[in-house]
Amino acid sequence: MAEVTYLEAIRQGIFEEMEKDERVFVIGEDVGIYGGAFKVTEGLIDKFGAKRVIDTPISEAAIVGASVGAAIMGMRPIAEMQFIDFISCGFDQLTNVAAKMRYRWGQGVPMVLRGPCGGGVRGGPFHSQNPEMYFVHTAGLKVVEPSSAYDAKGLIKAAIRDPDPVLFFEHKFLYRRIKEELPADDYIVPIGKAAVKREGRDISLFTYGAMVYKAMDAAMKLADEGIDIEVIDLRTLSPLDEPAILESAQKTNKVIILHEDTRTGGIAGEIAAILGEKAFEYLDGPIIRITAPDTPVPYSPPLEEFFLPQVEDIVTAARKLAAY
Amino acid sequence: MAEVTYLEAIRQGIFEEMEKDERVFVIGEDVGIYGGAFKVTEGLIDKFGAKRVIDTPISEAAIVGASVGAAIMGMRPIAEMQFIDFISCGFDQLTNVAAKMRYRWGQGVPMVLRGPCGGGVRGGPFHSQNPEMYFVHTAGLKVVEPSSAYDAKGLIKAAIRDPDPVLFFEHKFLYRRIKEELPADDYIVPIGKAAVKREGRDISLFTYGAMVYKAMDAAMKLADEGIDIEVIDLRTLSPLDEPAILESAQKTNKVIILHEDTRTGGIAGEIAAILGEKAFEYLDGPIIRITAPDTPVPYSPPLEEFFLPQVEDIVTAARKLAAY
């Protein structure tokens, strides 16, 4: 089997679901002949036609709103934001229309909204954002962010099959940088389940997205020093896999939370609150947050590298925590 | 001196700033002759004219965007959202244009965006929301929510004079329910400072907005039982008054965080993270969150009362925490 990139894994997942289920269609800007700004939807229009691969005007509110309308009629729309940053323009439709409909009058909205998030590619303040918390904080939405090609394919499929609105964040730094062989058979990765990327005794490190790789690098370095890190890839941010979080924290008794998103109001807070209330007795050290600072994402390489959490930040903090 | 309602305090604050500073103007839907849906801007048009009290079309993105434009030209716009829920329609302008401009190219955006938030008035899912965390999580914005008439007047003035964009959340349940005498002289309440509403030894209770009153009620009941609660009104949600939070927690060693906003991703998480990292050694018990559940705000009175945190919830939790 050939190795498949993270990007190609998403493309395959969409392709296979479209083949299997004629309710599934794709809608967004330049998703048709151009195949999307990053080419995630490349080739879909050739196979499925312009009826099911719909190029829209530059109208994120319409993209989301039309997806909601189609979803409640039994379709399974996959809406693309060209960059996830532009989700800000569909924010109202997502948080007020899509998120609340089932609760209000029982009508589910089975749609997927996907797009490239994250930094490290010198995209600057408007092409590098990590807006997941706006939606984690909104009841009625689910939010996932895979870190591997395997998870990307499995989660996009699970998202498409899910009866509720799922936001699928694709870390653009990973698109073509990682590869792996994927199973030939159909599979999904269930929404709501974290993955233990590395078992460890000393410290639980909760993270997701591109940061998983920095966490693993740090864990490797720390292993040489005899510090044994358990790396948990959250994979789903809403609903959080609370049992997995508690279980790991109860085992290691020490916690680091790492995210690329900015600090204040980031998901580290939510995890700290869960732990603070439900694992208080198990904690043998402070809960360490390693995050981007509270600024927009800067563009210039040295600035962006300073902004993004680095392996060294993790290593230093873990050493101190281990010694605590 | 006559007593002044929370609503009237805001009105006075705006009025006085408009009198003193001709750069200040008001913009929003029905803010002119009608004086706003809740009458916060009543009478302003008579005093200052339609040039400085601008009725707009139903266009929240334009209201925010035009305010940004006017602000960078040296004006001091006060934009009203008829209900703060409609901030969703101005979300993109706030988080991408207003919040990031100073960081990007040094141009400040001195504007205020204000509107009625919160539940308890049977407003249902779209007229009761507490969307503060979307903006607390956005670097470049400030967020305040007063709980008293004194603070309301002092904070609206501070917000108007602030060189950066300030979101001013007015809890609509408090508009006409609370009253107090206000100083005759000009004063402000500084942004970024919490207030100790009640000193106490046993437990720190951090809260804000209408919940301050439930916290105080609970504290009174608990005092009868010998449990001494310190009630801290955060007042400013961004930037949080971290020194005040840490100081109180270090004194009482036990913490409850109470908010009307929904649970996951609410500000309790942020506070728990601050405490978990910076006050770990001082905590003698789990960090207790009392919040609304993760649902939209329901409409019918029994549902909404169930949804909203109640005095009894606080009392019960505090008893257990005190005994811990």
Add this chain to the structure above:
Amino acid sequence: MSAPQFKMASKKKDKNNDKTAKPSLSKEQLMDLYYYMKLTRMLEERLTNLYRQNKVVGGLYRSLGQEATAVGSAYALGPDDILSPLIRDLGAIIVRGAEPKDVLCQYMAKAAGPTGGRDLNIHFGDLSKGYIGPVSMLGDMIPVMAGVALAGRLQGKNIVTLAYIGDGGISTGAFHEGLNFAAVQKLPLIVIAEYNNFAYSTPTSKQMANKDIADRGVGYGIPAEIVDGNDVVAVYELTKRAAEICRSGGGPFLIEAKTMRMKGHAEHDDFKYVPKELIAEWAAKDPISRFETYLTSSEVSTQDDLQQVNDKIAAMLDEAVDHAEQSGLPEPSTALGGVYADDNGQVEKTIQEKKHSAAFGD
């Protein structure tokens, strides 16, 4: 039975000449229109009474004077078509089969209402009857109804969708994005823009600098026509024609209904900002009295027939009000659940969290 004559007020925007169409309605259908308009008004009057008795929870939004627009347009749709009303289009969902008792229960926040007390007024839907309740955010339903129309096309159904919008709502970005998307996709979406002179307290002149909402049609490359919104038959005829055009691929279609909101924005609104003369002018054009005059003068029905309809409605409403009054409020804990299809233990988890079981071990 020969169709009765009726003056059509619809005019083609780009031609600007009045024209008289032959109404295609049977006597029964005309009586249907009367019934629905009258039911709408009388139901709202009951609601007003209940509101004054503090039995309505929250605000009450009347469609007084606008019943013809909602009823005439909804009546023109086919059984599989789908509409989304504004708060002032109670008549539209009544035509689609919404039950007065459900509306009453909603306004009174009762458990028996279609949302179990979770949402208010006409914020509910029933796809089997072909209507989707709005959200409060004005404009948002335009893209949504474009999406419903898109789904219809993808599913090979020849349905039409209809979305209502106010002279205020057209100022929203969502209206623009939704209608433009529908135009590019040639979706079978009818948008009825209700020019009722006000958006809350704001006169339409502060909402737009153009004179007619229909002026916007050309900018989207779609047909747009103006109709006398107080003329139920005219509204019906134009909507019917618009639906045919949409069904045969000529959509979307923008209809501007000129009418007047004859009450405040909601019952609490003192309405002071509306000039007396404007009210008087429009009171004379009341869509129901006008239709009654037509029905009797054209001998479609007698005063007695009309009285019978009114009596029937009154009896039905007596019962519906009784039902609603006797209905209970929801159980508090039904505030939980139903956020996702699969609850996945969320309700139980929330209850545990309310008790802080994990922290205190009980």
Add this chain to the structure above:
Amino acid sequence: MSAPQFKMASKKKDKNNDKTAKPSLSKEQLMDLYYYMKLTRMLEERLTNLYRQNKVVGGLYRSLGQEATAVGSAYALGPDDILSPLIRDLGAIIVRGAEPKDVLCQYMAKAAGPTGGRDLNIHFGDLSKGYIGPVSMLGDMIPVMAGVALAGRLQGKNIVTLAYIGDGGISTGAFHEGLNFAAVQKLPLIVIAEYNNFAYSTPTSKQMANKDIADRGVGYGIPAEIVDGNDVVAVYELTKRAAEICRSGGGPFLIEAKTMRMKGHAEHDDFKYVPKELIAEWAAKDPISRFETYLTSSEVSTQDDLQQVNDKIAAMLDEAVDHAEQSGLPEPSTALGGVYADDNGQVEKTIQEKKHSAAFGD
């Protein structure tokens, strides 16, 4: 000096007849236009070279073929007027006095750039020179520039603002809300809609069902005219007239410039989706060659004069590129600070948090 003759391509949308205006430009002004267009193109060519050498950080967005629209319109503004460019309106900020070296430093992410490396390409502003950089979210600058115009009015300044938007950007809700608000308020805002046939890969026919963007004017109750966007003098003349109309209270004004994006969306875009014939057709209308022909044939200047201008630009750009290449990248820690006017210890706090000083006491 007598003004040279020039064919005006602007046409009044509602009249649909061509008309020929007398260009009001002096020889010096015509040479200015040439200089700015040529500087824009040559600066972009330098950027393209640097891009190929991997010295540009991120994407490069060319305005090839559109220089006349940006330059002609910006040149028509007065000294206190303010504009906001799109990414493809480099020419507009050049006219307003943006320095090539600043543009180069921005594109190369250098500390010496006007944002110190925080933001990219032409995302920066200088109020003293009268331009405000855009955000990426298309449409957003329309309400902002309406607000700038509003401030001008409140401050008693008789300024005009100018915002550029693409044939794609007009589909955004922000465009609609901003232009409609400006229309209601009669703000002195000129919107230049650049019909360049594509929005990324999307042809304008998938962006709107109407033929011309100017069709939208009537729906907002504002004047709207079409101009040949490759005719720098026509663009200048129309913008000048629009500015006068705006200044005397007749605004806002919508100008549609018909032009063509002669490169991919950005340098990485292979441009495959554009029909060869379309490219050939527009290559023949290149705004700079065309203007050169006009300048020489109407004897405003000789080939030699033009060559001199080119030489001057080349020399200046040599220096600017040198400067940019020699400039350093920013210090990493300058990523912090400047989020608020009063830092209030935030930078120090962030640095402490990076070290977890509070947790570990060091």
